[in-house]
Amino acid sequence: MDNTVDSVDGHSVDPPDGEVPPVDAVETTDEVTVEDDTELERTIGLVGGLAIGIGTMIGAGIFVFPGIAAGEAGPAAALSFAIGGVVALLVALPASELATAMPRSGGGYYFISRGLGSVYGAVVGISLWLGLVFASAFYLVGFGEYAGAAMAEIGITLPGGSSVVLGVVFGAILTVFSATGTENAAKLQNFIVGFLLLILSIFLTYGSLDAVGVFGSGTVPETFAPEGQFAILTTAALVFTSYLGFAQIATVAGEIKSPDRNLPLAMVGSVIVVTVFYVATIFVATSTLGSDALEGFGETAMVEVGREFFGTGGAVAILLAGLLATFSSANASILSSSRAIYALSKDALLPARASEINLRYGTPHIALALAGGPIVVLTATGQVELLAEVASFLHLVMYGLICIALIVLRRNPPDWYDPDYRMPGYPVLPVVGAVASFGLIVFMQQWSIIVGTIIMLLAVVWHRYYAREVRLKGVL
Amino acid sequence: MNPTIIVPVRVLEGEGIERGVVDLLADARVVLVGYHALPEQTAPGQARQQFEERAQDRLADLAEQFESVGASVEKRLVFTHDEDKSIDRIADEVDADGTLVLNPATEMEQVLVAVRGDVILDRIVDVTGGLLHDTDISITLLHVATTESEVDGEALLDQTAAVLQEQGVDADRIESRIETSGTPLDRIAEVADEHDAIVLGESNPSVTTFLFGQTSQKVADRFMRPVVRVRQPRASDGADADIADAARESSDGVGEER
Numbered sequence: 255m256d257n258t259v260d261s262v263d264g265h266s267v268d269p270p271d272g273e274v275p276p277v278d279a280v281e282t283t284d285e286v287t288v289e290d291d292t293e294l295e296r297t298i299g300l301v302g303g304l305a306i307g308i309g310t311m312i313g314a315g316i317f318v319f320p321g322i323a324a325g326e327a328g329p330a331a332a333l334s335f336a337i338g339g340v341v342a343l344l345v346a347l348p349a350s351e352l353a354t355a356m357p358r359s360g361g362g363y364y365f366i367s368r369g370l371g372s373v374y375g376a377v378v379g380i381s382l383w384l385g386l387v388f389a390s391a392f393y394l395v396g397f398g399e400y401a402g403a404a405m406a407e408i409g410i411t412l413p414g415g416s417s418v419v420l421g422v423v424f425g426a427i428l429t430v431f432s433a434t435g436t437e438n439a440a441k442l443q444n445f446i447v448g449f450l451l452l453i454l455s456i457f458l459t460y461g462s463l464d465a466v467g468v469f470g471s472g473t474v475p476e477t478f479a480p481e482g483q484f485a486i487l488t489t490a491a492l493v494f495t496s497y498l499g500f501a502q503i504a505t506v507a508g509e510i511k512s513p514d515r516n517l518p519l520a521m522v523g524s525v526i527v528v529t530v531f532y533v534a535t536i537f538v539a540t541s542t543l544g545s546d547a548l549e550g551f552g553e554t555a556m557v558e559v560g561r562e563f564f565g566t567g568g569a570v571a572i573l574l575a576g577l578l579a580t581f582s583s584a585n586a587s588i589l590s591s592s593r594a595i596y597a598l599s600k601d602a603l604l605p606a607r608a609s610e611i612n613l614r615y616g617t618p619h620i621a622l623a624l625a626g627g628p629i630v631v632l633t634a635t636g637q638v639e640l641l642a643e644v645a646s647f648l649h650l651v652m653y654g655l656i657c658i659a660l661i662v663l664r665r666n667p668p669d670w671y672d673p674d675y676r677m678p679g680y681p682v683l684p685v686v687g688a689v690a691s692f693g694l695i696v697f698m699q700q701w702s703i704i705v706g707t708i709i710m711l712l713a714v715v716w717h718r719y720y721a722r723e724v725r726l727k728g729v730l
Numbered sequence: 731m732n733p734t735i736i737v738p739v740r741v742l743e744g745e746g747i748e749r750g751v752v753d754l755l756a757d758a759r760v761v762l763v764g765y766h767a768l769p770e771q772t773a774p775g776q777a778r779q780q781f782e783e784r785a786q787d788r789l790a791d792l793a794e795q796f797e798s799v800g801a802s803v804e805k806r807l808v809f810t811h812d813e814d815k816s817i818d819r820i821a822d823e824v825d826a827d828g829t830l831v832l833n834p835a836t837e838m839e840q841v842l843v844a845v846r847g848d849v850i851l852d853r854i855v856d857v858t859g860g861l862l863h864d865t866d867i868s869i870t871l872l873h874v875a876t877t878e879s880e881v882d883g884e885a886l887l888d889q890t891a892a893v894l895q896e897q898g899v900d901a902d903r904i905e906s907r908i909e910t911s912g913t914p915l916d917r918i919a920e921v922a923d924e925h926d927a928i929v930l931g932e933s934n935p936s937v938t939t940f941l942f943g944q945t946s947q948k949v950a951d952r953f954m955r956p957v958v959r960v961r962q963p964r965a966s967d968g969a970d971a972d973i974a975d976a977a978r979e980s981s982d983g984v985g986e987e988r
Contacts, residue, residue: 285819286808287775292782294774295810295819359773435769440811508775509811589771596776611780617771 282357284512296511302440303503303516305447306586307524310499312450313583314389314642315532317576318396318553319493320539322639325549327489330479332536334489335496339529341694342497344687345653346525347677348660350518353504355663355673357513360597361504361590362652367601369659371727376717377710378652379598382505384709385648386591387625389498390584391632392641394421394428397580398633399553404573407566418636425584425633429626432588435615446582453575454531460563461538476544484697491697495642496532498649499583500525501656502590505597514674553638584629591625592618603721643702647695648709654691657684732802733827733860734759735958738817739792741785741807742766747795750835751956754927756799757864761824763806764789767813774809782807821961827857828929831950831957835926838867842925844918844949845873845890847881847978849971850931854960855890858929859897861958868903869894872921874914881974882981883908889977915945919952927956934962 281288286295298306315335323331352365360367363382367375398421405412479486500521503510510516539548539559548555556576560568596609596618612619632641661684663671677683695703735755739745741764764785768777785807793803804824810816821829843858845851862869871890875883887906895901909917922928933944950957 286816289775289778290782291786291805291807292778293806293808293810293816294778295808295812295816297811297815359775432771435771440770506773508773592771593773596773600775600779609776609779611772611777616768616777618776622771 282513284514287357287508294508296509296513298440298506298510300516300519301444303510303520304524304527305440305444306506307500307503307520308451308527309443309447309582310502310586310590311496311524311528311583312447312454312499312531313393313579313581314396315493315496315528316454316535317400317556317572317579318392318638319496320536320559321548321550321552321555323489323493323536324540324545324555326481326492327485328478328480328545329476329536329540330481330486331489331493331540331545332533333479334486334493335532335536336529337486337490338494338497339525339532341490341494341653341687341690342500342525342529343522344683344690345656346500346521347679348657348684348687349501349504349653350521350675351673351677352656352660352663353507353517353521354514354675355671357507357510357517359506359508359593360600361507361594362501362656363594363597364507365504366652366655366659367726368729369663369727370655372601372603372721372724373714373717374655375601375726376598376603376721376724377713378655379594379603380713380716381648381652381710383591383594383598383625384628385498385645385652386502386587386594387628388632388641388645388648389495390587390591390625390629391425391635392495392638392645393580393584393587394425394629394633395636395638395641396553397421397424397577397584400573400576400580403554403557404577407569407573415636418634421633421636422630424581425626425630428581428585428588429622429630432585432592432626433612433615433617433619433622435617443582443586446578450575450579451527451531453571454535457560457563457568457572458531458534458538461542461559462534464563465538465541476540480545487697488699491646491694492639492643494646494650494694496528497525498645499528499586501649501653502586505590505593518675588622588625588629592621595621595624601726602724603717639699640702640705643698644705644709647698647702647706650691650695651706651710654688657688657691660684661688731856731860732757732759733857734761734824735857735861736761736763736817736821736824736826736829737832738763738765738813738829739789739832740765740767741788742781745832746834747792747832748834748836750838750926751830751832752795752799752801753838753865754835754841754861754867754956754958755796755830756801757861758801760796760801760803761806761820761826762789762793762796762803763808763817763820764792765808765810765813765816768809768811770811774811777809781809826961827853827860828958828960831959833950833953833955833957835955838926840868840870840925842870842872842918842922842928843890844914844928844930845871845886846914846931847886847971847974849974850960850962851886851890851971851973853963854929854931855893855897855973857958857960859894859899861929863898866903868905869899870921870925871904871906872909872918873907874909874912874917876914881978883910885977885981886974889973889980893973915948915952918949922949922953922955925955927958928953929958929960931960932962
């Protein structure tokens with residue numbers, strides 16, 4: 255075989271004896287992955303990675319949840335978001351270690367199938383695909399609410415229920431666009447995220463100063479936790495959907511430049527950034543309008559907060575930001591979902607056809623349809639809370655298993671397990687992370703747990719009948 | 731010394747390599763980069779899974795064409811979201827002297843070399859000499875004199891021709907030409923019409939090139955035949971502008987005698 259790529263980065267393609275992975279000869283450098291003489295370019299930098307994480311997450315926590323969360327927990331919803339942030343951070347750390355050990359596309363699915371075996375892999379892979387589908391539908395319902403509110407703002411009153419229609423239509427458009435090639439959407443994503451962070455920073459700085467009484471009189475704080483402490487936890491379980499983005503960075507791990515450095519920084523960094531923004535948003539929103547008023551405004555409560563501060567201009571700015579944020583979340587989730595399908599079909603857990611690439615557009619049109627189709631159907635239900643919680647449920651199971659996979663791999667490391675980033679606090683933190691991830695599920699609504707469990711059982715059945723022979727444990 | 735030339739090919743789009751290009755690079759170390767660019771929705775590994783075999787076969791066919799005339803060929807296959815970045819990376823890895831813009835050319839008789847009075851000229855001349863000294867392809871040295879030119883055009887061309895002769899190019903194959911009006915882009919494109927290929931240098935990266943693009947890229951876009959873009963020597967190479975300096979000295983000397 256022609257071996258002209260040996261010289262990449264001065265290393266040999268052939269790993270030393272005893273470390274030979276059974277499938278491909280793989281060489282990973284900062285810029286490229288070389289598999290059997292074929293180079294796969296890494297093109298996403300740290301900024302791109304952060305934009306994927308923050309862009310996926312920030313849509314929900316700030317622009318959809320404040321009204322709902324304040325209604326359920328009062329000002330203590332800020333604490334709910336903080337709890338979610340801590341759980342996310344507890345998972346981001348082991349996910350970072352695993353991602354630097356296995357910088358391959360597929361994210362959580364890849365770690366778990368390699369660390370724990372194909373049954374867990376199949377369940378998590380299918381959960382990841384559908385979890386992202388539920389999440390995307392949730393963002394699109396939010397988008398529909400913002401689109402409806404924007405129409406109302408310019409004087410067009412639509413009949414009730416039409417915001418769901420807007421979400422459905424937009425979901426269909428988004429799916430078609432991603433299947434027919436949207437050039438430079440990644441650059442656009444970077445700009446959108448930068449723009450959102452700027453608007454939000456201005457808003458939250460002004461709002462915080464206002465709340466503590468720098469402008470005019472300080473607001474009188476209402477009871478911190480009017481609904482009690484249990485509500486804080488159930489709200490944390492509900493709003494956890496706001497933290498589903500960081501693991502998406504790992505689904506494109508194979509395309510991240512300098513993965514040793516950029517994967518941990520992007521995952522941990524994006525969780526910290528959005529946590530700060532979420533907590534600040536709830537603080538400002540509840541201080542400004544009060545929980546009851548926020549609850550009344552529902553998904554678009556932040557628009558009214560904007561109006562309170564800066565009049566119509568403020569409302570329009572938040573409307574615009576909300577449209578962009580929910581759009582970027584939905585878009586990123588559709589793409590990640592299609593990556594999850596690719597990872598599954600590569601390992602023969604789904605038919606190979608599922609990740610087939612369209613010759614005309616160069617896009618994985620079947621995978622995108624398998625993501626976009628169910629997204630549109632789920633968006634049509636308009637069930638914000640159910641969609642959010644099922645998405646969180648499916649992700650939280652994966653997060654818990656990521657922590658367990660880390661413990662398993664650390665206790666009995668295979669030859670190839672050599673992460674460049676090692677998480678601190680082993681074994682305590684991954685154990686706490688696993689318990690916290692599974693624990694949060696307990697506080698969800700009954701129907702969310704039922705739907706989530708049914709999906710996982712179906713995944714087990716699928717594995718049993720379609721992919722029983724597939725062995726993935728330890729196959730890098 | 732044989733110059734290292736990167737030849738990027740869109741490997742799945744049936745882009746062929748014609749005889750003229752093969753003749754031009756017969757004495758080069760050819761690094762054949764087969765690439766397939768993907769939209770961001772598609773993981774490069776996903777495309778690899780589906781297209782690798784076809785791409786490797788096709789790359790091998792293309793490589794054979796160069797090998798048949800005695801060029802040494804290295805093959806690289808890359809799936810990427812950003813082909814420019816991949817090509818640059820590989821160019822750095824193999825320390826390439828130039829990149830070929832692969833336009834068709836059925837024959838190779840006349841090559842235009844754009845001569846400018848700066849650091850890159852030494853490398854342009856090395857690449858030209860390295861590729862052409864052993865052929866009977868004729869060379870037109872073109873200098874577009876602009877008002878900012880620091881070096882006398884005639885002296886520059888004389889010096890360039892002299893160095894080419896040292897490298898084994900017969901004097902009667904070299905023709906020199908100076909244009910004194912218009913922009914380099916227009917003049918090069920105009921004169922190039924009578925030629926089968928162009929050799930020119932990349933510009934120094936600057937705000938202008940960032941905003942408006944590289945002249946060399948624009949020439950390549952306009953000219954429908956092959957273009958060899960000679961790469962800027964990296965700062966760490968500590969390259970000196972030998973030819974330009976020599977030309978400056980000789981023209982200064984002329985001035986003093988008067």
